[in-house]
Amino acid sequence: MGEGKERDLVIVGGGPAGMVAGLLFTRAGLPVTVLEKHGDFLRDFRGDTVHPSTLRIFHELGLLDRLLQRPHDKVPAIGARIGDRHYEIADLGFADPRWAFVAMMPQWEFLDFVASEARRYPHFRLVMNAEATGLLHEGERVSGVRYRHVGEERSIAARLVIASDGRRSVLRGEAGLKVEDLGAPMDVFWFRVPKARTAENETIGVFAPGRIIALIDRGDYWQCAFVFAKGEAEKVRARGIAAFRAEVAERAPMLAGDIDAIATFDDVKLLAVSLDRLETWHRPGLLVIGDAAHAMSPVGGIGINVAVQDAVAAANVLAGPMARGEDPDPLLRKVEKRRLSAVRLTQAAQKAVQQRIIAPLLAMGDAPVRPPLAIRLLDRFPRLRRIPGRMIGFGYRPEHVRSPVGPRHSRESGNPATVPPSRE
Numbered sequence: 001m002g003e004g005k006e007r008d009l010v011i012v013g014g015g016p017a018g019m020v021a022g023l024l025f026t027r028a029g030l031p032v033t034v035l036e037k038h039g040d041f042l043r044d045f046r047g048d049t050v051h052p053s054t055l056r057i058f059h060e061l062g063l064l065d066r067l068l069q070r071p072h073d074k075v076p077a078i079g080a081r082i083g084d085r086h087y088e089i090a091d092l093g094f095a096d097p098r099w100a101f102v103a104m105m106p107q108w109e110f111l112d113f114v115a116s117e118a119r120r121y122p123h124f125r126l127v128m129n130a131e132a133t134g135l136l137h138e139g140e141r142v143s144g145v146r147y148r149h150v151g152e153e154r155s156i157a158a159r160l161v162i163a164s165d166g167r168r169s170v171l172r173g174e175a176g177l178k179v180e181d182l183g184a185p186m187d188v189f190w191f192r193v194p195k196a197r198t199a200e201n202e203t204i205g206v207f208a209p210g211r212i213i214a215l216i217d218r219g220d221y222w223q224c225a226f227v228f229a230k231g232e233a234e235k236v237r238a239r240g241i242a243a244f245r246a247e248v249a250e251r252a253p254m255l256a257g258d259i260d261a262i263a264t265f266d267d268v269k270l271l272a273v274s275l276d277r278l279e280t281w282h283r284p285g286l287l288v289i290g291d292a293a294h295a296m297s298p299v300g301g302i303g304i305n306v307a308v309q310d311a312v313a314a315a316n317v318l319a320g321p322m323a324r325g326e327d328p329d330p331l332l333r334k335v336e337k338r339r340l341s342a343v344r345l346t347q348a349a350q351k352a353v354q355q356r357i358i359a360p361l362l363a364m365g366d367a368p369v370r371p372p373l374a375i376r377l378l379d380r381f382p383r384l385r386r387i388p389g390r391m392i393g394f395g396y397r398p399e400h401v402r403s404p405v406g407p408r409h410s411r412e413s414g415n416p417a418t419v420p421p422s423r424e
């Protein structure tokens, strides 16, 4: 069934990229529909990090105080446990105190917050349980999306489709956009182990012989990411759940007391890590952003931030002209150009860490882990920690909202980027 009226913008995927794009384009006065295939935002496979540059964007939107009313922990420095010792690696203390920390906020809360802010505008629509299945075309141009909503086949026409449907994007394949696989030497087992609540957030990376385990402190449980060499999942499973529990507890002793919470391998989900990038992020009528344009490795825990920056860049380039009725197609290249160098550099850094630190460590069996020189230097000289702090906290080429909160103008008054919401 088709939906009569053309929307200015249809965004496919309500993750960080899609929801932030939805808010920004809506705020510019454009009628926006976001299609999200799940019925809620409560997915397990999510990072929980809101980085300083994203916090700064919400400050620019006048929404930071409200965002930080949602449950979160502030993490101003990042460390790792290597062998028996704790090493300090990154410090965000140099930044403006309003965003000198990573906010560890359940991603459900972050996305729900963005959705609630966008819903304050009457021309914003979020359709849950709506799974995009393909694209509509008018000649060569993408003109909308086909989707399934609660078992019913539907379609929606749009002046522009933004595909932010994540690293398994259906739409990028459907559009025939070529993917360059950059390779990732590892996969991840993802599971939970209960923990006692602590005053400080204790998120940490554990580097142990042959393994890396990231422990994300989610209050009353650890969200654990157990990193192993790509393709070895069956080997680990074949040793049995008791051997797996023993291995985890030995390498991350803080989990030992509650490790029996992993009853079977049904409690342990496999996440295939990928690192890839589209050769071209657009074609007429379609722009691809976030992981759909460039799947990020979990290295550094920065993919959410990069996805948000894509959304900001897309809105900065496109929202004003689209609100003035201009054709977005000639501008799509500009969005890609704006973000490509930042994404290339970020992925190159992730790849270097994968190749130089992760792959050798995963291949070394039971030999004791010796921290690389860089880590020893960072631990010894606090000021050096600002460098990884900047890379993790702000990334390359952090974006700013082009029309921050200020004098409000309506679409008719010539500045389309600051339409006020319908209610405070």
Ligand SMILES: Cc1cc2nc3c(=O)[nH]c(=O)nc-3n(C[C@H](O)[C@H](O)[C@H](O)COP(=O)(O)OP(=O)(O)OC[C@H]3O[C@@H](n4cnc5c(N)ncnc54)[C@H](O)[C@@H]3O)c2cc1C
Pocket: 012, 013, 014, 015, 016, 017, 018, 035, 036, 037, 038, 046, 047, 048, 049, 130, 131, 132, 133, 164, 165, 166, 167, 169, 170, 188, 190, 225, 271, 272, 273, 289, 290, 291, 292, 296, 297, 298, 300, 301, 302, 303, 304, 305, 307
């Ligand atoms: C194990 C692991 C841990 C990670 N940890 C972190 C971390 O701690 N911090 C960090 O910053 N990054 C982390 N990342 C990376 C991060 O998750 C991604 O880079 C980020 O989520 C990308 O955001 P996105 O909006 O582009 O895509 P996604 O977050 O993948 O969102 C895509 C959305 O599209 C929806 N969707 C998919 N297909 C369709 C469809 N056909 N129709 C409609 N909707 C659809 C999905 O349901 C989803 O809501 C991690 C990645 C992995 C694999």
